[in-house]
Amino acid sequence: MILxxxxxxxxxxxxxxxxxxxxxxxxxxxxxxxVILLLAVGNGSSVAVKDSITALxxxxxxxxxxxxxxxxxxxxxxxxxxxxxxxxxxxxxxAPDIKSVAPVVTTxxxxxxxxxxxxxxxxxxxxxxxxxxxxxxxxxxxxxxNDDVLNARKVxxxxxxxxxxxxxxxxxxxxQITIGGTPFTVSGVLKTKGSTGFNDPDDLVIAPLPTVQNxxxxxxxxxxxxxxxxxxxxxxxAQAEITQILMGTHALADATKLDFRISxxxxxxxxxxxxxxxxxxxLGAVAAISLLVGGIGITNIMLVTVTERTREIGIRKxxxxxxxxxxxxxxxxxxxxxxxxxxLGVLAGLIGSHFSIVGIKPVVIPESVxxxxxxxxxxxxxxxxxxxxxxxxxxxxxxxRHE
Amino acid sequence: xxxxxSGSRGGGRHTGPAVRAGxxxxxxxxxxxVIQIRRVTKSYGLGDATVHALRGPSDPVTGEPLGVxxxxxxxxxxxxxxxxxxGKSTLMNILGCLDVPTGGRYLLDGTDVGHLDEGQLSLVRxxxxxxxxxxxxxxxxxxxLAQVELPLAYxxxxxxxRRRRALAALSLVxxxxxxxxxxxxxxxxxxxxxAVARALVTAPAMLLADEPTGxxxxxxxxxxxxIIDGLNAIGRTVVLITHEDEVxxxxxxxxxxxxxxxxxxxxxxxxxxxxxxxxxxxxxxRS
Ligand SMILES: Nc1ncnc2c1ncn2[C@@H]1O[C@H](COP(=O)(O)OP(=O)(O)OP(=O)(O)O)[C@@H](O)[C@H]1O
Ligand SMILES: [Mg+2]
Numbered sequence: 001m002i003l004x005x006x007x008x009x010x011x012x013x014x015x016x017x018x019x020x021x022x023x024x025x026x027x028x029x030x031x032x033x034x035v036i037l038l039l040a041v042g043n044g045s046s047v048a049v050k051d052s053i054t055a056l057x058x059x060x061x062x063x064x065x066x067x068x069x070x071x072x073x074x075x076x077x078x079x080x081x082x083x084x085x086x087x088x089x090x091x092x093x094x095a096p097d098i099k100s101v102a103p104v105v106t107t108x109x110x111x112x113x114x115x116x117x118x119x120x121x122x123x124x125x126x127x128x129x130x131x132x133x134x135x136x137x138x139x140x141x142x143x144x145x146n147d148d149v150l151n152a153r154k155v156x157x158x159x160x161x162x163x164x165x166x167x168x169x170x171x172x173x174x175x176q177i178t179i180g181g182t183p184f185t186v187s188g189v190l191k192t193k194g195s196t197g198f199n200d201p202d203d204l205v206i207a208p209l210p211t212v213q214n215x216x217x218x219x220x221x222x223x224x225x226x227x228x229x230x231x232x233x234x235x236x237x238a239q240a241e242i243t244q245i246l247m248g249t250h251a252l253a254d255a256t257k258l259d260f261r262i263s264x265x266x267x268x269x270x271x272x273x274x275x276x277x278x279x280x281x282x283l284g285a286v287a288a289i290s291l292l293v294g295g296i297g298i299t300n301i302m303l304v305t306v307t308e309r310t311r312e313i314g315i316r317k318x319x320x321x322x323x324x325x326x327x328x329x330x331x332x333x334x335x336x337x338x339x340x341x342x343x344l345g346v347l348a349g350l351i352g353s354h355f356s357i358v359g360i361k362p363v364v365i366p367e368s369v370x371x372x373x374x375x376x377x378x379x380x381x382x383x384x385x386x387x388x389x390x391x392x393x394x395x396x397x398x399x400x401r402h403e
Numbered sequence: 404x405x406x407x408x409s410g411s412r413g414g415g416r417h418t419g420p421a422v423r424a425g426x427x428x429x430x431x432x433x434x435x436x437v438i439q440i441r442r443v444t445k446s447y448g449l450g451d452a453t454v455h456a457l458r459g460p461s462d463p464v465t466g467e468p469l470g471v472x473x474x475x476x477x478x479x480x481x482x483x484x485x486x487x488x489x490g491k492s493t494l495m496n497i498l499g500c501l502d503v504p505t506g507g508r509y510l511l512d513g514t515d516v517g518h519l520d521e522g523q524l525s526l527v528r529x530x531x532x533x534x535x536x537x538x539x540x541x542x543x544x545x546x547x548l549a550q551v552e553l554p555l556a557y558x559x560x561x562x563x564x565r566r567r568r569a570l571a572a573l574s575l576v577x578x579x580x581x582x583x584x585x586x587x588x589x590x591x592x593x594x595x596x597x598a599v600a601r602a603l604v605t606a607p608a609m610l611l612a613d614e615p616t617g618x619x620x621x622x623x624x625x626x627x628x629x630i631i632d633g634l635n636a637i638g639r640t641v642v643l644i645t646h647e648d649e650v651x652x653x654x655x656x657x658x659x660x661x662x663x664x665x666x667x668x669x670x671x672x673x674x675x676x677x678x679x680x681x682x683x684x685x686x687x688x689r690s
Pocket of ligand 1: 447494
């Protein structure tokens with residue numbers, strides 16, 4: 001018996017019960033599409049995190065006030081970070097691995113341009129080193145300079161989102177905006193970094209540290225000190241040096257009771273990435289279950305089909321159909337169901353991945369498409385073979401007598 | 404249609420008076436019987452609930468069933484009669500290799516069917532046997548032509564060849580113009596004629612029919628029997644189950660079963676030559 005003949009029988013069998021075949025295929029379709037799509041969503045969020053690691057710069061370290069051990073925080077009289085700490089880090093000879101230091105204060109407030117008012121995500125006061133450390137590139141205009149910092153000039157660099165909100169299509173460079181009553185001249189606009197799905201890194205205003213302190217926060221502590229190590233490999237050494245120096249300035253003796261925290265952006269994001277992986281695996285597991293359910297659907301339908309057509313099997317056997325042909329017919333039917341279902345599922349998955357889902361742009365993993373398709377077809381073969389084998393092994397008379 | 408049967412066998416064949424089934428026929432010249440069953444029994448169930456569908460005579464000493472023994476010559480036309488539940492269908496299913504006996508041996512063309520594996524059995528069903536059922540047993544949703552092509556497809560015939568032979572078989576039963584009809588578009592008589600066409604399309608040496616006319620009116624019965632007579636006339640062995648004496652009159656030999664045993668075996672016509680219905684002067688003769 002030729003393959004073509006078998007395919008024709010199988011198509012005939014499926015066509016005889018169109019609704020049933022369609023529903024079974026739908027089960028497989030949903031299984032395959034959800035495997036592809038959910039893995040793409042998981043992968044998409046991992047990719048977004050990976051992108052933001054590179055965007056942040058892998059050799060930056062953030063020092064912030066407070067104990068790294070939650071319990072000790074309230075007990076010790078935690079000293080805040082100050083500009084002096086930053087200066088100590090920047091000027092110390094004990095820190096060969098530190099490239100640059102930028103103290104950071106953050107605040108919020110409404111910005112005004114003409115009659116447009118907009119509240120950016122954050123207002124950052126810092127040193128020019130901040131731009132390099134946090135991987136911020138200017139697109140139009142220029143950064144502010146050390147000179148601007150020393151003179152506490154009222155200049156600001158806008159993130160692209162903020163610039164768009166305030167100026168729309170106008171060129172912001174050189175224009176005056178007012179933040180909390182203080183007029184600032186826009187010196188530049190930053191390049192868009194793009195959302196990571198968690199917050200918008202382009203929605204900010206960056207101004208010289210003393211200017212912001214003067215206008216908003218006062219000259220007390222700073223929120224963070226951003227440190228750039230000389231390279232990605234020296235971040236650990238730089239971290240040790242920072243600890244040493246700050247223990248000195250904070251007069252701490254016990255390395256286990258620090259009143260500041262140093263976080264390594266890269267390692268933070270790696271942690272986030274591994275969370276992302278877990279997320280992907282979980283999504284994949286859910287999807288795999290739905291694929292399995294689709295497979296059970298095939299078995300179920302094939303069992304029903306075989307039971308329903310037992311008499312027909314008896315007739316065919318009485319006419320001399322070899323076991324292989326009967327087996328082949330039902331296996332072809334179930335495989336056809338799963339191949340068609342899986343094919344449509346791949347199509348649905350690929351189309352679905354063009355839409356962003358819960359703020360995440362799905363990124364299809366090519367292997368997942370192959371694997372989902374392959375597994376679905378294998379499931380069709382595997383789960384179809386039981387009913388098919390049962391049908392083919394019947395003695396003709398038993399099949400013919402079947403009610 | 405393919406190979407015509409190897410002639411209606413020479414007239415030199417012994418056509419003597421009614422031959423008792425069994426050992427008596429052995430030793431004659433000529434081809435051996437196509438069907439030889441030896442002490443075949445078939446029982447269902449176990450213990451006290453055992454039903455002996457085929458038992459044959461009982462052993463006079465132990466009372467054990469001895470099984471049915473029967474020979475059928477090539478070219479014979481045998482009608483099997485008996486009351487309901489007497490084991491006719493059981494016997495027929497064993498002859499058609501659709502069922503296996505509980506005990507005894509069945510030799511088809513000299514080969515012991517009990518020793519064949521599943522694959523060889525399907526070959527035997529496909530090549531040597533044409534089975535006609537009381538309930539037609541057509542494959543649903545399949546056109547008459549495809550229906551008749553099926554056995555050829557299982558035999559591995561090419562598409563063009565299949566079509567040609569299937570159409571020839573359909574025109575033989577007078578249904579050439581109905582080849583595109585599905586079973587639900589055919590009358591009972593037409594369905595049975597499609598089934599007959601399907602049974603004869605592979606030119607099997609043996610045609611087995613389990614009450615082929617049981618569901619048909621007298622006109623359709625005559626049509627179907629006419630075809631079967633014609634097939635026997637060209638040398639096919641026919642075994643047919645019936646309840647009707649009218650139908651049994653077409654046969655050359657009538658076997659009666661009671662409770663799974665053969666109680667009478669009557670020859671109505673010689674094995675060689677056309678069946679009695681085609682030689683009306685012989686009907687009713689030699690009993
Ligand atoms: N699958 C089975 N299981 C149990 N008993 C069976 C089975 N098939 C047949 N029998 C029994 O075997 C006996 C013979 O059955 P069979 O079908 O051969 O009768 P029959 O002569 O063909 O009758 P009818 O003329 O009504 O068709 C019956 O008593 C029946 O009940
Ligand atoms: Mg019967």
